[in-house]
Amino acid sequence: MTEKTLIKNINIVNGGQIILTDLLFDKGLIQKIGPNNDTNARVIDGTGKYLFPGIIDGQVHFRDPGLTHKGDLYTESKAAVAGGVTSFIDMPNTFPNVLTINILNEKYKIAAEKSLANFGFFLGVNGDNLDEVLKLDTSKLLGVSDDGLYFTKKGNLLADNPETMEKLFAHCKSIIAIHSEKEQIVEENEQLYREKYGEDVPVEFHPLIRSEKACYEATKRAIDIANKHKARLHILHLTTEAETHLFRNDIPLQQKNITTEVSVHHLWFSDKDYQRLGTLIKWNPAIKTEKDKKGLLKALLDDRIDIVTTDHAPHTLDEKQKPYFQAMSGAPIVQHSLNIMLEFYKQGLISLEKIAEKMCHNPAILYQIEKRGFIREGYFADLTIVDLNAPWTVAKNNILSKCGWSPLEGTTFQTKVTHTFVNGHLVYDNGQFDETIKGQELTTQNNG
Numbered sequence: 001m002t003e004k005t006l007i008k009n010i011n012i013v014n015g016g017q018i019i020l021t022d023l024l025f026d027k028g029l030i031q032k033i034g035p036n037n038d039t040n041a042r043v044i045d046g047t048g049k050y051l052f053p054g055i056i057d058g059q060v061h062f063r064d065p066g067l068t069h070k071g072d073l074y075t076e077s078k079a080a081v082a083g084g085v086t087s088f089i090d091m092p093n094t095f096p097n098v099l100t101i102n103i104l105n106e107k108y109k110i111a112a113e114k115s116l117a118n119f120g121f122f123l124g125v126n127g128d129n130l131d132e133v134l135k136l137d138t139s140k141l142l143g144v145s146d147d148g149l150y151f152t153k154k155g156n157l158l159a160d161n162p163e164t165m166e167k168l169f170a171h172c173k174s175i176i177a178i179h180s181e182k183e184q185i186v187e188e189n190e191q192l193y194r195e196k197y198g199e200d201v202p203v204e205f206h207p208l209i210r211s212e213k214a215c216y217e218a219t220k221r222a223i224d225i226a227n228k229h230k231a232r233l234h235i236l237h238l239t240t241e242a243e244t245h246l247f248r249n250d251i252p253l254q255q256k257n258i259t260t261e262v263s264v265h266h267l268w269f270s271d272k273d274y275q276r277l278g279t280l281i282k283w284n285p286a287i288k289t290e291k292d293k294k295g296l297l298k299a300l301l302d303d304r305i306d307i308v309t310t311d312h313a314p315h316t317l318d319e320k321q322k323p324y325f326q327a328m329s330g331a332p333i334v335q336h337s338l339n340i341m342l343e344f345y346k347q348g349l350i351s352l353e354k355i356a357e358k359m360c361h362n363p364a365i366l367y368q369i370e371k372r373g374f375i376r377e378g379y380f381a382d383l384t385i386v387d388l389n390a391p392w393t394v395a396k397n398n399i400l401s402k403c404g405w406s407p408l409e410g411t412t413f414q415t416k417v418t419h420t421f422v423n424g425h426l427v428y429d430n431g432q433f434d435e436t437i438k439g440q441e442l443t444t445q446n447n448g
């Protein structure tokens, strides 16, 4: 049961402003924003705290089904909710890869049983299933993506195959979310470093192997093809300053055909951190230079970058602590994405309003998610309360991702998520969970 709830005296961060007032919700929906003294409601005192729309994370890898030794839809959604995330969109590189509608529907079923947050899934697309995908009514899909499929399907990737891209971009009616690195350039670079160092290439060379050129050329080509066909292209996890100049900020998000995102780790880490953290921060695309990190933040602030995601990608420590070529790429981070962005706020680098725009409003607009992403009467009560003055340190005993480690261990954040409501249900309350009610499938203007 969701309880009628009144949050009193809270700073509501929404729609480009911060307003100190009350908020009442009931039966999962926001009823009233404004001064309120409803005596039948459970009251939560928001004094001194900030209320955000629940975070919508547009890119996660929750590993379910098939890779559940790393994470599953229960454990990773729990970590997400503890971090203030109320909705997520999961990538297709689970096993079996999500290359058919049946497998996609199966994933929705598993999530309905296990996920504490609201969920949506990409249909995977590569050279193998392209014709099948194009037989579907793609306008009804939340999106199609090639992300992560390179782990299993080398040779049939979109990024290596302009003809496949041409055909997809010409006919697909949904968002096409692309992992943008030219594998051919990456493989040539790998060869060069292998000749010099053998199998144990120092991880410091990762950004030179998965290079700026590999990213830039792939992104430029994808944008050119998308423009030619007026396709709806979204470039996932941008990592270079060079690529940011390929995106526009002279039109509103609603009118853009080409959008992009940055993942929190590419804003937080730089190549300076490889020495300290080694393969723990091996991601694809790679963490790049300080200049890139600064350029990404700048592009986020001036709206060339539309949303912030995590690319949450848990692997076990065993899978990570290996020589360069064998160490898995990716790391868990969904629990800490809001903390990271709020740390930038604390450093004076971004406003709270901009954080809400990039983590809540814009993901809802970009994926056309209905009645979420904003604090509005009639919208779902997906809500996150944060205390901006409550320092805590990431440590093994407070990491919720199933893999049990984080590249952020030892990091002290100044801010803490205290409450997370999903569809009006208080799932996370100061370290305690209520797991009795599950999240819902995200509806969009297309499938709703």
Ligand SMILES: O=C1C[C@@H](C(=O)O)NC(=O)N1
Residues within 6 Å of the ligand: 061, 093, 147, 148, 179, 282, 283, 284, 285, 311, 313, 314, 329, 330, 331
């Ligand atoms: O795009 C991706 C996929 C992810 C994974 O592990 O699934 N790991 C990454 O580093 N990048």
